[in-house]
Amino acid sequence: MKKCKQLTVEICVGTSCHLLGSEDLFESLKRLPRKIQDAVDIQGVNCLQSCGKGPNVRINGLILTDVTPEQLLRVIETNFYCEKESI
Amino acid sequence: MAQVTEVGKIRRRVLAEMARMTYEGTLQEKIDDILETVVTEQGPRYRCCVHKERAVLKERIKISLSQSLDLSLKEAAANALSGEIVGLPIVNVLPEACDRCPIDKFIVTDACRNCVAHHCINSCPKGAIMVVQDRAYIDKTKCVECGMCKRSCHYGAILEISRPCERACDVKAIHAGKDRKATIDETKCVSCGACRIACPFGAIVDRSMVVQVIERMKTDKVVAMLAPAFIGQFGVKLKTGQVIEAIKQLGFAEVYEASFGADIVAVEEANEFIETKDDRSFMTNSCCPAFADMVGKHLSALADRVSTTVSPMVATGKVIKRKDPEAVVVFIGPCIAKKGEGLRNKEFIDYVLTFEEVAAMMVGKRINAAEVTASEYTSMASRDGNSFAKAGGVMQAVLDTVQMTAPEVVVKAHHAEGLGNCKIALLQMKAGKIDANFFEGMACEGGCVGGPATLTDVRVTSKFVENYAATSVAKVAPENEPAMDERKKVVDFHQHHA
Ligand code: SF4
Ligand code: SF4
Ligand code: FES
Numbered sequence: 004m005k006k007c008k009q010l011t012v013e014i015c016v017g018t019s020c021h022l023l024g025s026e027d028l029f030e031s032l033k034r035l036p037r038k039i040q041d042a043v044d045i046q047g048v049n050c051l052q053s054c055g056k057g058p059n060v061r062i063n064g065l066i067l068t069d070v071t072p073e074q075l076l077r078v079i080e081t082n083f084y085c086e087k088e089s090i
Numbered sequence: 091m092a093q094v095t096e097v098g099k100i101r102r103r104v105l106a107e108m109a110r111m112t113y114e115g116t117l118q119e120k121i122d123d124i125l126e127t128v129v130t131e132q133g134p135r136y137r138c139c140v141h142k143e144r145a146v147l148k149e150r151i152k153i154s155l156s157q158s159l160d161l162s163l164k165e166a167a168a169n170a171l172s173g174e175i176v177g178l179p180i181v182n183v184l185p186e187a188c189d190r191c192p193i194d195k196f197i198v199t200d201a202c203r204n205c206v207a208h209h210c211i212n213s214c215p216k217g218a219i220m221v222v223q224d225r226a227y228i229d230k231t232k233c234v235e236c237g238m239c240k241r242s243c244h245y246g247a248i249l250e251i252s253r254p255c256e257r258a259c260d261v262k263a264i265h266a267g268k269d270r271k272a273t274i275d276e277t278k279c280v281s282c283g284a285c286r287i288a289c290p291f292g293a294i295v296d297r298s299m300v301v302q303v304i305e306r307m308k309t310d311k312v313v314a315m316l317a318p319a320f321i322g323q324f325g326v327k328l329k330t331g332q333v334i335e336a337i338k339q340l341g342f343a344e345v346y347e348a349s350f351g352a353d354i355v356a357v358e359e360a361n362e363f364i365e366t367k368d369d370r371s372f373m374t375n376s377c378c379p380a381f382a383d384m385v386g387k388h389l390s391a392l393a394d395r396v397s398t399t400v401s402p403m404v405a406t407g408k409v410i411k412r413k414d415p416e417a418v419v420v421f422i423g424p425c426i427a428k429k430g431e432g433l434r435n436k437e438f439i440d441y442v443l444t445f446e447e448v449a450a451m452m453v454g455k456r457i458n459a460a461e462v463t464a465s466e467y468t469s470m471a472s473r474d475g476n477s478f479a480k481a482g483g484v485m486q487a488v489l490d491t492v493q494m495t496a497p498e499v500v501v502k503a504h505h506a507e508g509l510g511n512c513k514i515a516l517l518q519m520k521a522g523k524i525d526a527n528f529f530e531g532m533a534c535e536g537g538c539v540g541g542p543a544t545l546t547d548v549r550v551t552s553k554f555v556e557n558y559a560a561t562s563v564a565k566v567a568p569e570n571e572p573a574m575d576e577r578k579k580v581v582d583f584h585q586h587h588a
Contacts, residue, residue: 017458017461018324018336020459022105022450022453023094024098047327054453054456055453087127090277
């Protein structure tokens with residue numbers, strides 16, 4: 004069985020981040036390849052305490068600010084990997 | 091709404107900062123700080139230098155205060171705080187920000203074969219075309235941008251390129267002036283906001299009354315009226331009761347839904363339709379101000395087809411003022427054109443804000459709607475009244491009402507979205523090419539849920555509005571008893587022209 008790294012992506016849906024485009028971030032995740040989508044746990048959070056610098060995202064505990072859809076996809080793709088098939 | 095662009099983020103940050111300072115009472119003293127907090131020394135930079143960036147920002151702030159560009163920021167702030175609103179157009183081009191998009195309207199491409207017939211040279215009324223290096227060449231100093239050459243070329247080798255703002259404007263109200271800066275012809279503009287969305291430089295700005303409203307809330311009873319498109323706008327995960335509470339926390343004493351007035355409008359329009367159907371070949375809605383304005387300014391021969399019934403905004407304003415003449419009424423919607431309609435109906439509508447501006451006010455007052463405790467909330471309107479937010483909704487509401495009150499009357503309805511499409515449809519209806527006697531026109535694609543100041547995707551909110559409308563107890567407008575009751579009390583819901 005191939006094991007892939009689990010990523011938890013929390014997108015802030017608080018008013019400040021919503022106003023600055025967090026909805027676009029959710030939308031952009033649909034462009035990820037299927038196998039990555041399956042390994043990513045996407046959640047909405049109410050605030051990441053960095054309002055005003057949004058839209059903000061927390062990936063496996065690390066907070067990223069002023070994230071664009073392109074940046075988000077790139078960060079997920081570079082942090083995603085699967086272990087080699089074990090025998 | 092299209093994606094939130096960098097330009098959109100700047101606009102929204104400015105509004106949020108203005109709101110924060112107004113709530114905190116520091117606008118007058120600190121307004122110049124916005125220049126530094128929104129445009130920082132480290133960037134990102136979109137224009138040549140930080141000075142240019144700040145010069146643009148200054149203009150943006152002044153228009154957002156509804157003040158003249160000639161004032162200093164401090165003077166503009168003082169005027170806005172005292173409630174003043176100058177007679178600016180609703181949609182303005184910022185002179186500093188317009189890039190004068192250096193576009194040569196007609197360019198000769200590689201497809202030019204330097205053919206023997208050279209129709210281009212023959213067609214040009216100004217003798218602006220010559221052959222240079224085996225190819226047609228347009229002398230820009232003589233070209234008057236008439237487009238004859240483009241039409242004449244059998245190879246299609248001449249391209250027409252237009253500025254984004256010009257292309258977006260379906261009523262051809264925006265053009266490059268002599269200095270190549272965009273200028274809006276007020277006699278043609280219907281304040282739809284399409285150019286504001288289209289300009290990649292953020293050079294087009296609608297005036298705002300955020301500061302005036304916040305100040306007013308410090309002394310008066312201010313009532314909010316939400317356009318039916320509000321569902322889902324402040325975040326798709328929010329409960330309606332959370333939105334209502336968050337709006338109250340901004341300082342609004344009460345919250346109404348404009349869809350309450352929409353139920354009254356549906357009945358008034360249905361009656362008007364029944365009474366006048368023999369006198370005119372068709373009737374149109376009047377609720378979309380950009381659409382109604384387009385008919386008035388560009389298709390005046392059809393002006394008498396527009397219903398005399400007031401919009402749901404004005405109808406609800408009349409209801410609120412009947413109950414409490416002292417109440418200050420603020421309409422909150424997805425729409426820029428409503429800002430103009432509000433000014434034309436000052437008696438019933440004191441201010442018009444957009445969803446974007448109201449969300450910025452929440453940010454400024456540090457209200458996070460996602461963390462607000464929801465109150466119990468049920469809609470004040472029928473299913474049909476709530477559906478005014480979506481394209482086809484007004485048409486359906488009028489159809490259902492006629493069916494209920496006068497089933498023998500035949501309504502053949504047709505609808506269109508987007509000003510250009512509306513115009514085409516109207517001309518076809520006028521020529522008798524479309525078999526319909528009622529027409530719904532919406533300036534925005536998707537209806538108001540696709541308005542220029544929305545915060546959530548049009549398809550998503552369209553679905554949300556549908557689900558919300560399904561929760562209404564009353565299905566069709568005449569079943570909304572409180573609204574029908576108010577309809578009797580207010581009596582007059584029509585616009586009377588001289
Ligand atoms: S009609 Fe609309 S697109 Fe044209 S100039 Fe006015 S606001 Fe801009
Ligand atoms: S469709 Fe709605 S949002 Fe768009 S201009 Fe008309 S009233 Fe305004
Ligand atoms: S609202 Fe997103 S960080 Fe606070």
